[in-house]
Amino acid sequence: MIGLLEEHERTMAFAEVALGQIRSLRQTAVPRNYEIWYVYATGYNSALNKIINETLARNGKLTESDLDQIYETYLSQIRTTERIDKVGSRVISEIDDVMSLITDALGMTATFGNSLDGATQKLTSAKDISQVKAVVEALVASTREMQETNRALESRLMVSKQEISNLQHSLEAIRTESLTDPLTSLGNRKYFDRAIESAVAHATQTSEPLSLLMLDIDHFKSFNDNYGHLTGDQVLRLVAMSLKQTIKGQDITARYGGEEFAVVLPNTALRQALTVADHIRRAVMSKQLKKKSTGEILGRVTISVGVSMLQSGDDTDSFIERADACLYAAKRNGRNRVICEADPEFSPNDRIQVA
Numbered sequence: 001m002i003g004l005l006e007e008h009e010r011t012m013a014f015a016e017v018a019l020g021q022i023r024s025l026r027q028t029a030v031p032r033n034y035e036i037w038y039v040y041a042t043g044y045n046s047a048l049n050k051i052i053n054e055t056l057a058r059n060g061k062l063t064e065s066d067l068d069q070i071y072e073t074y075l076s077q078i079r080t081t082e083r084i085d086k087v088g089s090r091v092i093s094e095i096d097d098v099m100s101l102i103t104d105a106l107g108m109t110a111t112f113g114n115s116l117d118g119a120t121q122k123l124t125s126a127k128d129i130s131q132v133k134a135v136v137e138a139l140v141a142s143t144r145e146m147q148e149t150n151r152a153l154e155s156r157l158m159v160s161k162q163e164i165s166n167l168q169h170s171l172e173a174i175r176t177e178s179l180t181d182p183l184t185s186l187g188n189r190k191y192f193d194r195a196i197e198s199a200v201a202h203a204t205q206t207s208e209p210l211s212l213l214m215l216d217i218d219h220f221k222s223f224n225d226n227y228g229h230l231t232g233d234q235v236l237r238l239v240a241m242s243l244k245q246t247i248k249g250q251d252i253t254a255r256y257g258g259e260e261f262a263v264v265l266p267n268t269a270l271r272q273a274l275t276v277a278d279h280i281r282r283a284v285m286s287k288q289l290k291k292k293s294t295g296e297i298l299g300r301v302t303i304s305v306g307v308s309m310l311q312s313g314d315d316t317d318s319f320i321e322r323a324d325a326c327l328y329a330a331k332r333n334g335r336n337r338v339i340c341e342a343d344p345e346f347s348p349n350d351r352i353q354v355a
């Protein structure tokens with residue numbers, strides 16, 4: 001009982017620290033933020049604590065994008081690993097059961113082989129029909145026993161095949177979930193990082209054009225401040241829906257972080273990419289935002305878009321940095337527009353972020 005009370009007090013202390021951090025930094029008290037700060041309070045995840053301390057020392061706050069990235073990097077991966085381990089354990093257990101059955105079947109086969117050898121000797125030395133009949137009856141009994149063992153093994157193998165197939169589907173579902181942003185159902189940052197690395201490698205090898213769009217919601221902070229984070233989430237889903245409706249085929253969409261999205265366009269030159277970007281911008285702007293709780297019309301959402309095309313000598317980082325610089329140029333020049341690296345407004349050193 002004393003141990004339970006001590007554990008209660010210890011965990012309540014962690015909870016108070018977590019809520020205190022959320023309160024002092026004026027963050028939303030959603031489960032994700034609580035989990036981040038609870039783990040921070042325990043001190044069990046030193047890497048998480050280090051990145052939080054460094055970010056706070058540098059910026060004095062943690063943005064929604066920071067929290068997304070911290071959760072994705074330091075917490076969601078642990079959960080995914082645990083789930084994969086559980087499925088893996090079930091697969092190993094299933095294989096152990098099958099191997100045990102096969103071992104039993106092999107033993108039965110050896111026994112049946114011995115019976116056949118014995119029957120051969122008995123038939124050779126049989127002196128009358130009754131002895132032959134006894135040998136044959138024993139062989140029939142051994143054969144039936146062998147058939148039953150084989151049927152049981154076949155049935156168990158069929159069950160195991162189905163079970164392992166189900167476990168494979170579970171692993172695929174976990175893998176897909178680990179690469180999906182839960183709010184928008186688009187690919188998450190990890191998915192984007194893998195996809196663009198692969199796309200850049202392919203374009204470099206084949207000399208096919210490759211373009212990248214970086215999109216950011218204009219005045220997103222004001223939606224959160226004026227109408228609350230639930231409305232902010234609604235804005236993110238609205239943009240994601242526009243992307244899903246506009247982007248098809250081999251093109252890749254992802255939530256890059258916070259209110260920023262990315263679209264990778266394989267085999268697409270700069271002029272075509274600009275057309276796609278403007279279609280997305282218009283699609284977003286065409287939708288009216290309505291507050292679900294009251295039905296109040298909150299106006300239209302706009303986005304700014306930066307577009308770059310892979311150049312000779314580019315790596316993934318330089319490719320993304322140019323698209324980012326184009327995005328910031330679009331913000332600086334009035335928002336709700338598309339700017340590419342060929343536009344006069346573009347500056348490769350433009351890294352000043354504007355909401």
